[in-house]
Amino acid sequence: MEVEEGRARVKVEGVFYNPRMRFCRDLDMLVFATMDSKEYFDALSASGIRGIRAALEAGKKAVFNDINPKAVKAIEENLRENGVGGEVINGDAAAVMRQRAFEHIDIDPFGSPAPFIDSACFSAKRYLSVTATDTAALCGSATNSGLKKYGAFAVKTDVYHEVGLRMLIGFVVREATKYEKALFPLISWVREHYYRVHFKIKKSTAMSARVYEKMGYLAYCSTCLRKKVLGMGEGAERCECGGKFSLIGPIWLGELKQRDFTEKVAEKAEGKLRAFLEKILAEIDAPTAYSLPALAKIHSLTLPPTDVVVGELKKLGYEASRTHYCGFCVKTDADRDLLLALQEVFNPLVNVVLLDAPLVELRLGKDGVFRSIGQVSEEPFLLLMLQFTSFGQQQIPELLPSVAVEENPDGVVHLVLVEGKPAVGIVVKEVVNEEDWVPVPKKILGIVGEIIVGSPCILKNFYGEHGSGGAVYV
Ligand SMILES: C[S@@+](CC[C@H](N)C(=O)[O-])C[C@H]1O[C@@H](n2cnc3c(N)ncnc32)[C@H](O)[C@@H]1O
Ligand SMILES: [Zn+2]
Secondary structure (H helix, E strand, O other): OEEEEOOEEEEOOOOOOOHHHHHHHHHHHHHHHHOOOOEEEEOOOOOOHHHHHHHHHHOOEEEEEOOOHHHHHHHHHHHHHHOOOOEEEOOOHHHHHHHOOEEEEEEOOOOOOHHHHHHHHHHEEEEEEEEEOOHHHHHOOOHHHHHHHHOOEOOOOOOHHHHHHHHHHHHHHHHHHOOOEEEEEEEEEEEOOEEEEEEEEEEOHHHHHHHHHHEEEEEEEOOOOOEEEEEOOOOOOOOOOOOOEEEEEEEEOOOOOOHHHHHHHHHOOOHHHHHHHHHHHHOOOOOOEEEHHHHHHHOOOOOOOHHHHHHHHHHOOOOEEEOOOOOOEEEEOOOHHHHHHHHHHHHHHOOEEEOOOOOOEEEEOOOOOEEEEOOOOOOOEEEEOOEOOOHHHOOOOEOOOOEEEEEOOOOOEEEEEOOOOOOOOEEEEOOOOOOOOEEOOOOOOEEOOOEEEOOOEEOOOOOOOOOOOOEEOO
C-alpha cells in the first residue's frame, strides 16, 4: 500500500504506519522548518516517513535507523521513490546513539520512549524530539508503570494530561543533566493518544543544574481537587479541606513552550494546525490546571462557560487561560477556592431563557425528599431549575431568579418556575407521573450550561453518566 502525506509518497507494506499521526507529522514539519539545524536522526524510522518529509519539507539532511530489516528495506525503497538521499542504519537505536552524536534526534517509539532517552540525551547536540503513547503510565492511570519507566509518582487527577505531559518532560530533562545538558521545551502538546515534545539543548554545567529550579511536585488533594506547586525538597501540610495531599512528581513545572519559537511555527501554519497552535499559544505556563466539570461535580454546582471563568480571573488580576487539551479546563495561578467562588457567582448567570415554560412544582416532603408534581414533559427528562448546594443530602436549594417559592403552613415548600428569568438547571432522569409524587432521583445525570426550556435544545457542557456532549429535550 502506498500513502501520500505532505510532499512524500511512501510504501508502507509490512512496516508500521499510523495515519492518525499525520497531524503530528504535519505539525512536526513546521517545527523542524523553524529549527536552525541541518541534520535530523530519525532513530525509529519504520517506513521513513518522518525523515523523508523532514528532507522534502524542512530541508534537513536525514539519517534513518530501524532495528527491523524489513523497515530498512522499505526506507531504502521509499528514499529512491522520493528522490531523497540519506544514510540508512539497521541497528538498535540506543546502541547507535551511544556510538555517534547527532545534531537533532527524534524518538518516535511504540509506547514508551523511556528506554531510548538516556542514549538520546548522551548523543543529541542541539535538539531532541520525543513522542510517548503510553499516556496511562504518564498521567497517573497506571501509577506503577509511571514509577518504573519514568521514576515519578502520579495519581489520576482531574487534569491528567497536564500531569502526563509534565511527567514526560521532567523525565527527559532529568536524564540529560548527568551529561551537563539543559533541555527546554520549545513546543509540546497533548493530542488523541499521544504526547509530543520538541526540546532545545544547551550544553552547560551551570544551566543543567538550574533546570531543577523548574522541577518539583504538585500537591494534589483528591477530595477538593486543590493543587499546590512545590519545588524539589519542599513538603506540604494537610489540605485546607482536611484531605491528604498526594505528591505528584518529580515533574516539570516550567514552561511547556517557548513563545517566540511557537509563534514562528504558527506563522507557517494554516487551518487546523494554525487553530491548534493558537490554542497552545493562548495557554499560560502555570502547572495548576482545573477541570471545571470536576469541580462542579464535587460541589454540586452548575458549570459556567470556560471563557467566562478565564475572563473573570483575569479581571481579578490572576493569570488564567484555557488549555489546549481540554475544552472545560482552566489554567490559573489563582487558588481553587477562588475558582469555586467564581463558579458560585456565575451559576445564576448562565444564560437560560424560558419559553413557554412548563410549570414545575417541587415539594420538599417531611422525610426530606424532594418530589415533583405535575405533568412536565413527555420525554423522560425533567429539567429542575434549581441550584442545589448539596443534592445528595437534600439540602434546600438556593433559589434562583427563575424559581419562586411558596411556603404552605404545613411546611411543604413549593417551587415554581418563573417565565423569562435567567436560571440554571440540573437535569435528572425521571418520568413524571401526574397523579403520584415521584421521588426525584438523587443521581445527577448532567449539568446544564445553556438550555431553552419548552423547545428541543442542545445541551451544552453536558457530562454525566453518558459522557460529554449530547442533546436533551424538555
Ligand atoms: C512507532 S514506529 C515509528 C513510526 C515512524 N517514526 C512514523 O512516523 O511512522 C517504531 C519503530 O521503531 C522500531 N524499533 C523498535 N525498537 C527499536 C530499537 N531498539 N532500535 C531501532 N528501532 C526500533 C520498530 O521496528 C518500528 O519500526
Ligand atoms: Zn482538599
